[in-house]
Amino acid sequence: MSDWREPWLRARERIADLYGRHVGESIDVLPTPALVVDVDALQRNIATMMAALDGQTARLRPHTKVQKSPDIALMQVYAGAIGVTVASVWEAAAMAAADVGDILIANELVPPDRVAAAAALAAHARLTLAVDDARNIDALSAAMTSRGTEADVLVDVDVGMGRCGARSPEEALRLAAQVQAAPGLRLRGVMAYEGHCMLEPDPERRTRLAGRAMDHAASVKELFRAEGLPADTLSMGGTGTYNITGRNPQVTELQAGSYVFMDAFHGNLVPGFEVSLTVLTSVIARHGDTVILDAGRKSIGIDFVLPPMLGHDYVARYYAEEHALFDTDDRFRADIGDRVRLVSGYAPTTVNLHDVLFAVRDDQVVDVWPVFPRGPGHSGFLTSLERG
Amino acid sequence: MSDWREPWLRARERIADLYGRHVGESIDVLPTPALVVDVDALQRNIATMMAALDGQTARLRPHTKVQKSPDIALMQVYAGAIGVTVASVWEAAAMAAADVGDILIANELVPPDRVAAAAALAAHARLTLAVDDARNIDALSAAMTSRGTEADVLVDVDVGMGRCGARSPEEALRLAAQVQAAPGLRLRGVMAYEGHCMLEPDPERRTRLAGRAMDHAASVKELFRAEGLPADTLSMGGTGTYNITGRNPQVTELQAGSYVFMDAFHGNLVPGFEVSLTVLTSVIARHGDTVILDAGRKSIGIDFVLPPMLGHDYVARYYAEEHALFDTDDRFRADIGDRVRLVSGYAPTTVNLHDVLFAVRDDQVVDVWPVFPRGPGHSGFLTSLERG
Numbered sequence: 096m097s098d099w100r101e102p103w104l105r106a107r108e109r110i111a112d113l114y115g116r117h118v119g120e121s122i123d124v125l126p127t128p129a130l131v132v133d134v135d136a137l138q139r140n141i142a143t144m145m146a147a148l149d150g151q152t153a154r155l156r157p158h159t160k161v162q163k164s165p166d167i168a169l170m171q172v173y174a175g176a177i178g179v180t181v182a183s184v185w186e187a188a189a190m191a192a193a194d195v196g197d198i199l200i201a202n203e204l205v206p207p208d209r210v211a212a213a214a215a216l217a218a219h220a221r222l223t224l225a226v227d228d229a230r231n232i233d234a235l236s237a238a239m240t241s242r243g244t245e246a247d248v249l250v251d252v253d254v255g256m257g258r259c260g261a262r263s264p265e266e267a268l269r270l271a272a273q274v275q276a277a278p279g280l281r282l283r284g285v286m287a288y289e290g291h292c293m294l295e296p297d298p299e300r301r302t303r304l305a306g307r308a309m310d311h312a313a314s315v316k317e318l319f320r321a322e323g324l325p326a327d328t329l330s331m332g333g334t335g336t337y338n339i340t341g342r343n344p345q346v347t348e349l350q351a352g353s354y355v356f357m358d359a360f361h362g363n364l365v366p367g368f369e370v371s372l373t374v375l376t377s378v379i380a381r382h383g384d385t386v387i388l389d390a391g392r393k394s395i396g397i398d399f400v401l402p403p404m405l406g407h408d409y410v411a412r413y414y415a416e417e418h419a420l421f422d423t424d425d426r427f428r429a430d431i432g433d434r435v436r437l438v439s440g441y442a443p444t445t446v447n448l449h450d451v452l453f454a455v456r457d458d459q460v461v462d463v464w465p466v467f468p469r470g471p472g473h474s475g476f477l478t479s480l481e482r483g
Numbered sequence: 484m485s486d487w488r489e490p491w492l493r494a495r496e497r498i499a500d501l502y503g504r505h506v507g508e509s510i511d512v513l514p515t516p517a518l519v520v521d522v523d524a525l526q527r528n529i530a531t532m533m534a535a536l537d538g539q540t541a542r543l544r545p546h547t548k549v550q551k552s553p554d555i556a557l558m559q560v561y562a563g564a565i566g567v568t569v570a571s572v573w574e575a576a577a578m579a580a581a582d583v584g585d586i587l588i589a590n591e592l593v594p595p596d597r598v599a600a601a602a603a604l605a606a607h608a609r610l611t612l613a614v615d616d617a618r619n620i621d622a623l624s625a626a627m628t629s630r631g632t633e634a635d636v637l638v639d640v641d642v643g644m645g646r647c648g649a650r651s652p653e654e655a656l657r658l659a660a661q662v663q664a665a666p667g668l669r670l671r672g673v674m675a676y677e678g679h680c681m682l683e684p685d686p687e688r689r690t691r692l693a694g695r696a697m698d699h700a701a702s703v704k705e706l707f708r709a710e711g712l713p714a715d716t717l718s719m720g721g722t723g724t725y726n727i728t729g730r731n732p733q734v735t736e737l738q739a740g741s742y743v744f745m746d747a748f749h750g751n752l753v754p755g756f757e758v759s760l761t762v763l764t765s766v767i768a769r770h771g772d773t774v775i776l777d778a779g780r781k782s783i784g785i786d787f788v789l790p791p792m793l794g795h796d797y798v799a800r801y802y803a804e805e806h807a808l809f810d811t812d813d814r815f816r817a818d819i820g821d822r823v824r825l826v827s828g829y830a831p832t833t834v835n836l837h838d839v840l841f842a843v844r845d846d847q848v849v850d851v852w853p854v855f856p857r858g859p860g861h862s863g864f865l866t867s868l869e870r871g
Binding site for chain 1: 500501502504512514515516517548570571590591593594595596597615616618619641645646647648650678765766767768770771773775777778780781782784786800803804805806808819820831832835836837838839857858859860861862863865866
């Protein structure tokens with residue numbers, strides 16, 4: 096491999112080779128279970144989010160861990176997103192290889208292989224990194240310096256979720272001052288994630304919780320500025336809080352991602368977006384009104400909400416690895432061989448189970464998009480970035 | 484592609500190309516999260532299961548949906564398994580391509596592409612299929628006839644789980660008679676799965692439930708014989724019931740699979756096997772005694788049981804997509820960059836999230852085994868079987 100983008104270029108070739116034959120087919124003959132994206136609904140969701148942010152301070156930096164698809168990320172950027180958010184340096188590499196040039200890795204990069212990969216990747220894209228530890232700042236600075244590259248840095252601040260992030264304003268300030276003094280790193284502001292708000296079903300309580308999280312993060316950013324540190328960015332928010340964080344003038348970047356697909360979990364939280372992603376299944380058995388579909392925990396994410404059928408209100412009895420069981424009634428006509436579409440319970444864990452997104456218009460496959468990188472592995476970028 | 488085995492051969496090349504560089508490395512430098520198999524423990528588990536079945540009627544036909552690894556399946560066959568069980572025709576194709584010659588597909592093959600693939604694959608391996616529907620039997624018979632191939636068939640009988648399978652002995656008998664008369668199909672007996680017993684934590688109650696399931700399945704097999712139909716096989720059982728079903732003289736084939744790896748779910752059910760599969764993670768943040776690991780729902784299966792740490796009894800606060808949170812105490816010394824191993828909650832859904840199994844001896848990587856086929860797609864076998 097001489098081109099650092101090789102893993103992405105190969106993935107594209109591989110998916111075209113394996114699944115390109117299905118382009119032009121009706122979804123009625125697609126091998127099931129298949130991950131199907133309604134391109135028109137997807138594009139309407141992208142437009143709806145851009146319209147919602149029109150005139151607001153917050154610009155969109157969609158989290159693409161949801162779809163793991165550079166093809167969709169490019170649509171989001173063309174529609175006005177300032178760049179993307181990703182969960183890992185390998186996801187960042189795929190985005191950069193596909194020409195998405197401005198990438199926030201919203202996760203601490205700690206193991207040396209990931210630190211080295213970020214330093215190498217910074218030669219090819221504008222990277223923003225999140226930090227919450229002094230030793231990690233030293234390691235990132237040393238790697239950037241030795242590669243001759245630079246990256247922007249946000250100090251990760253815990254706003255109530257209790258996961259990553261500095262636990263106090265004072266700790267955050269110490270880290271910020273360290274970043275500011277570190278060669279190869281450019282302090283840009285604060286990152287936070289109000290993940291604990293996403294699980295709050297009551298909209299009023301969710302608004303109150305998210306407000307508190309935003310105020311805390313914004314106050315840390317103001318503390319940086321009061322100390323003379325450069326801090327123009329506050330990046331936070333998700334689809335479950337986009338209508339709260341996206342309208343708050345303190346927030347400069349919104350990380351919402353799930354809005355592109357919608358799923359049963361987010362659909363319960365926020366209105367206004369369409370389900371553009373479904374898992375197409377076949378009925379493989381029907382015994383009375385019990386219907387068994389060929390999708391299970393190995394092909395659909397059941398986190399938080401058991402995936403419902405599209406267009407029906409039957410609740411699944413359970414999801415096994417390769418089966419979904421629905422107790423229907425005599426109004427339900429599908430029999431063995433018929434197709435049923437499921438709405439994912441949680442889109443990010445659903446997409447991660449598949450190799451390919453079938454892009455569909457009017458129930459006909461118009462393109463095949465790689466889900467890449469799948470799996471937690473480096474997918475070849477470890478080697479290609481070392482060399483390139 | 485001119486060789487029908489091409490998808491498997493290519494997968495092997497791809498994994499060697501991507502991950503072969505790690506052979507010889509210590510697991511201390513392996514990119515995390517990584518799926519790590521202790522080869523010695525794996526082989527002891529294989530030997531333990533063979534010893535447990537020594538002298539019993541039941542022969543082992545391990546379910547390989549657990550590991551999705553032809554490499555491990557071959558070890559099981561070399562140790563005395565009569566063949567393997569798989570969940571899909573694409574898994575069967577991978578096993579056959581890797582020279583596992585006797586394969587039970589323990590799931591209804593309904594969509595036409597899968598029926599056609601099975602008919603093509605039957606030219607290359609002894610296939611046994613499961614049926615629970617008259618129209619499906621016709622379709623399978625027609626496909627086999629047109630390809631000039633044959634397959635063995637078990638009638639799938641519901642024994643209390645309420646999923647696939649004939650709902651009454653009479654219905655099973657009708658299906659058996661139809662199979663017997665169908666060209667291209669050879670009736671061999673009964674398949675059943677007492678999945679509802681696996682979720683029963685109390686051993687006595689589990690034994691009683693499994694006993695009832697076995698008696699029912701065996702009585703259906705005897706009914707076939709009483710009607711002059713050939714029925715020598717009763718295939719059922721899993722790791723959670725191996726010490727019940729494996730010792731029952733009515734059962735001729737045991738489908739246990741999880742015993743090779745063990746996981747927290749099965750470890751709670753049956754003693755005697757070692758944890759040979761772990762997910763190797765890195766600590767990416769530590770705030771006080773809260774430790775955050777870089778493995779989450781996208782790299783470890785949390786079904787049934789939250790994955791515990793190997794060698795510690797801390798219970799995870801939660802698993803997010805890319806993070807596991809543990810509240811530890813001051814006895815826990817790991818800090819950022821250190822390695823922690825997790826025991827999968829449920830091995831089958833864990834393995835399905837990874838590209839590669841790192842085979843390890845004495846904490847050193849000795850081989851890289853593809854997890855194949857991943858994802859629910861045909862992975863190229865649709866095309867290669869049509870041509871080959």
